[in-house]
Amino acid sequence: MVLDNGRVKHYKVKKLDNGPYFVSKTRTFSTLKTLVQHYSEQADGLCVRLGEPCKKNEAPQTYGLSYNTVDQWEIDRSTIKLLRKLGAGQFGEVFEGLWNGTTSVAVKTLKNGSMDAEDFLREAQIMKRLRHAKLIQLYAVCTMEEPIYIITELMKNGSLLEYLQKDKGSTLSFSDQIEMAAQVASGMSFLELQNYIHRDLAARNVLVGENNICKVADFGLARVFMNENVYEIKDGTKFPVRWTAPEVIRYNKFTIKSDVWSFGILLYEIMTFGQMPYPTMTNYQVIQQVPEGHRMSCPLKCPKFMYHMMTECWNGKEQERPTFETLLWRLEDYFEQDVSSYDDANNFH
Ligand code: ATP
Secondary structure, three states: EHHHHEEEEEEOOOOOOOOOEOOOOOOEOOHHHHHHHHHOOOOOOOOOOEEEEEOOOOOOOOOOOOHHHHHOEOOOOOHHHEEEEEEEOOOEEEEEEEOOOOOOEEEEEEEEOOOOOOHHHHHHHHHHHHHOOOEEEEEEOOOOOOOOOEOOOOOOEEEHHHHHHHHOOOOOOOOOOOHHHHHHHHHHHHHOEEEEOOOOOHHEEEEEEEHHHHEEOOOHHHHHHHHHOOOOOOOOOOOOHOOOOHHHHHOOOOHHHHHHHHHHHHHHHHOOOOOOOOOOOOOOHHHHHHHOOOOOOOOOOEEEHHHHHHHOOOOOOOOOOOOOOHHHHHHHHHHHHHHOOOOOHEEEE
């Protein structure tokens, strides 16, 4: 990953079996060190000469707010100071907060009665164990009284949906879009491996940090809410029907494959810079027509291979949808191609 005038570019360092390292086959190196040294001295085909190694600005991979919270992560709410409101969702509000006067955190405050504390705590025990660079880390909770607080890492640029809508393609390039999709696939393939289901994957539930870093948020929360029937299917306004696989609409059957369906919709959101899926249809029409086989057409300026990936995620037979692992390697494979062709107009549909 190279930062060129504020834009992130990707190069894949490759290695031949027992052979040298290279970015371009025309110049090979016996060690990684000599490769880095060479490109630090001259760009030699890269977009820019290598400068300083990337500073890790993101919150560290904290396993909890402190040693204490590792086992005992119900924390006293007086240690949390809410600083400013970042946004609001269906179930409550999100604040930027400070823990113990030192650590920046995000605090999700849940509307009173929106979930059962015990049920949530059971889910949170699992969520806390799910640690991955592309998943929002759950730090701690306050469940002793309402409103319940969920304390997580803070992401500077808010939700991916807002981020895409604000940019509208002015600074984000096609390779950035692929990179963001790959990061979500990476977080999701970890959940897949853990046999965990997200249930509400959408651009609004992916958060963005610096340098387009994306992490999947709110995994598993929908299940806890659903017990309360807040996500009641019949009430089309509350259920995220446009992200929902047909088998969920029909039989309430949530699996990792229904998450794959939602990932296809998320790809659509990424490629359209946050357009509402099925823009010309009402929720009712979506519920009626998608299980009957209706699918969105290829968005404008969307490369064929990306649209193809979406339609694979939207296979009516859930077992035929790809795994997140496959989606991840296919997206990552894109960076294997010649870098100069990434944003090539010829790639587009
Ligand atoms: P829903 O409740 O229907 O899932 P939502 O995901 O938009 O909707 P929230 O999860 O409550 O609602 O988040 C509301 C907003 O708060 C987000 O859109 C985002 O801008 C901001 N936000 C949430 N979590 C964080 C975080 N960890 N760091 C920074 N901003 C956040």
